[in-house]
Amino acid sequence: MLINMKKLGLFSNKLKQEYIQEYLRAISWIENIGFQIYLHERLNNYLKKFLTKKYETYNSIEEVDIDLLLTFGGDGAFIEGVHVISNHDVPIIGVNIGRLGFLASININSLEDALYKISNGETYIEKRTLLELISDKKLNIPHYAINEFTVFKSDFSSMIGIEVNINERYFNTFWADGLIIATPTGSTAYSLSAGGPIIYPQSSDFIITPVACHNLNVRPFVLPDDYKITIKIHSRSDTCMISMDNYSQVVSTDINITLKKSQHKVKLLLLRDYDFFNALRTKLNWGIDRRN
Numbered sequence: 001m002l003i004n005m006k007k008l009g010l011f012s013n014k015l016k017q018e019y020i021q022e023y024l025r026a027i028s029w030i031e032n033i034g035f036q037i038y039l040h041e042r043l044n045n046y047l048k049k050f051l052t053k054k055y056e057t058y059n060s061i062e063e064v065d066i067d068l069l070l071t072f073g074g075d076g077a078f079i080e081g082v083h084v085i086s087n088h089d090v091p092i093i094g095v096n097i098g099r100l101g102f103l104a105s106i107n108i109n110s111l112e113d114a115l116y117k118i119s120n121g122e123t124y125i126e127k128r129t130l131l132e133l134i135s136d137k138k139l140n141i142p143h144y145a146i147n148e149f150t151v152f153k154s155d156f157s158s159m160i161g162i163e164v165n166i167n168e169r170y171f172n173t174f175w176a177d178g179l180i181i182a183t184p185t186g187s188t189a190y191s192l193s194a195g196g197p198i199i200y201p202q203s204s205d206f207i208i209t210p211v212a213c214h215n216l217n218v219r220p221f222v223l224p225d226d227y228k229i230t231i232k233i234h235s236r237s238d239t240c241m242i243s244m245d246n247y248s249q250v251v252s253t254d255i256n257i258t259l260k261k262s263q264h265k266v267k268l269l270l271l272r273d274y275d276f277f278n279a280l281r282t283k284l285n286w287g288i289d290r291r292n
Contacts (some may be wrong), residue, residue: 005067005118007036009058011081012072015046015099017272022108023072023098029112033119038055038064061088068269070095071104078103080247082146082266091125091267100283102188105274114271122272128185128201129225130262133244137255144262145244147186151231152178154239154250161234167227169244174218178211181259196220201276231257
């Protein structure tokens with residue numbers, strides 16, 4: 001049970017006209033329940049002419065002392081929110097005004113009820129594993145991810161060879177369009193669409209999922225998350241693309257990459273009645289069968 005969550009930071013990447021009334025309604029609910037509001041500068045600038053009062057703002061999490069970050073959008077906004085809080089000890093919860101929303105667990109239409117539950121402490125914290133990237137090249141993308149790391153060919157040319165070693169032992173070279181290294185949280189994201197398995201979020205595993213692999217015998221592989229994964233690229237091209245969550249960068253193919261479990265974890269705030277298995281059934285339409 002969590003109490004004394006009174007300072008809420010609000011963040012969104014969905015700065016579109018059709019969402020204005022949703023944000024204004026949410027801010028009204030948040031204030032009426034008694035929370036103190038801190039608006040991310042982008043969101044504040046977007047809503048400024050519609051707001052009836054001024055709110056404290058922030059651009060970096062270091063600038064404010066908040067108890068909880070509330071993201072508005074879909075899973076993309078939630079992931080950006082994770083990178084906003086960085087390695088700070090601030091819980092995060094997502095409000096879904098997007099489409100599927102595995103990570104954004106609160107539907108916008110249920111927000112008022114959810115806020116009362118947060119205020120009353122009807123919540124719990126679930127810590128999620130982060131994937132950490134180490135490289136011998138200078139990178140402009142984050143060095144950690146909550147969902148996945150990917151390496152992909154950078155153009156429409158032939159496939160690339162992705163050599164993978166696990167704990168300094170050769171595992172395989174995947175001749176493919178790309179490769180995904182996913183966390184349990186990311187098992188319902190890109191890895192799932194590439195044929196990877198769904199893993200329970202609290203599992204201590206990583207998933208290696210090839211993308212369009214030119215070998216029918218290759219399948220996704222699950223390994224313990226305390227193993228180190230190193231990657232080298234073999235390609236006719238001089239460049240390839242890598243990404244951490246939804247941040248990507250074109251890099252030289254002579255890059256050396258190491259992936260491991262980060263010592264930091266993300267604190268997801270979940271309502272007490274949240275059920276991951278129910279989320280799978282409803283969001284993936286499991287159980288839609290006339291026999292059930």
